Amino acid sequence: MRAAEQWETIARGLPPDWDEVELAFTAEDARSAAAAAAVLGPLGPGRTGNQLRLRVGRAGGEPERLRNLLRQLDRKRIWGELALLDAREAARLEEAESRQGLAEAWDAALAALPPGWEDLLCEVELDSSDYLPRAALLCSPLNPSRNTEALALRFRVSRRKGYGAAAGLARRCLERLDAERITGRVRVLHTLEDTDDVWTQGPVWRLAGRSV
Numbered sequence: 001m002r003a004a005e006q007w008e009t010i011a012r013g014l015p016p017d018w019d020e021v022e023l024a025f026t027a028e029d030a031r032s033a034a035a036a037a038a039v040l041g042p043l044g045p046g047r048t049g050n051q052l053r054l055r056v057g058r059a060g061g062e063p064e065r066l067r068n069l070l071r072q073l074d075r076k077r078i079w080g081e082l083a084l085l086d087a088r089e090a091a092r093l094e095e096a097e098s099r100q101g102l103a104e105a106w107d108a109a110l111a112a113l114p115p116g117w118e119d120l121l122c123e124v125e126l127d128s129s130d131y132l133p134r135a136a137l138l139c140s141p142l143n144p145s146r147n148t149e150a151l152a153l154r155f156r157v158s159r160r161k162g163y164g165a166a167a168g169l170a171r172r173c174l175e176r177l178d179a180e181r182i183t184g185r186v187r188v189l190h191t192l193e194d195t196d197d198v199w200t201q202g203p204v205w206r207l208a209g210r211s212v
Contacts, residue, residue, distance in 0.1 A: 003070040006082040027080040102174040
């Protein structure tokens with residue numbers, strides 16, 4: 001089925017008061033994915049492998065723009081599968097927008113720390129597994145690790161030097177998540193104060209027998 005036809009099928013199954021949808025277009029191969037990304041560029045898709053993810057709002061003529069771009073994919077014979085990941089209704093969007101953003105929550109977490117903090121082990125827990133690939137990419141400057149017991153990414157922050165990223169860099173990464181409406185909670189798991197690096201690059205935490 002052509003991409004434009006796939007969208008028509010998806011659109012017919014949406015709730016009457018839908019306000020925004022999250023879609024995934026999975027191309028047949030890497031070359032097709034690159035070509036699809038060029039065509040769908042006006043919608044600002046994110047790419048993971050052969051898959052492109054994009055959000056389309058109901059207002060501002062965005063559905064018609066999506067339809068036209070999908071027709072371009074069909075004309076260029078760029079084949080793939082279009083899937084609906086999430087459909088947000090107006091009430092859900094208002095609730096998400098009223099919640100504190102991750103960057104703002106990060107500011108509050110830092111403000112609550114003791115003045116002598118030096119090293120932090122932090123975690124951002126996501127509201128959906130669909131967010132994980134994109135969140136990992138946007139937070140890659142923090143060198144995050146996956147907490148397999150939750151939908152969460154862990155990262156380290158250092159105030160002066162060591163293994164962790166700077167607090168300002170962490171905030172910029174969280175701002176990127178906010179900009180793409182990736183929601184969740186950020187928290188400081190462990191704090192070290194007044195540390196002194198003696199022949200090391202910084203402290204190491206051991207959780208469940210593993211160094212982090």
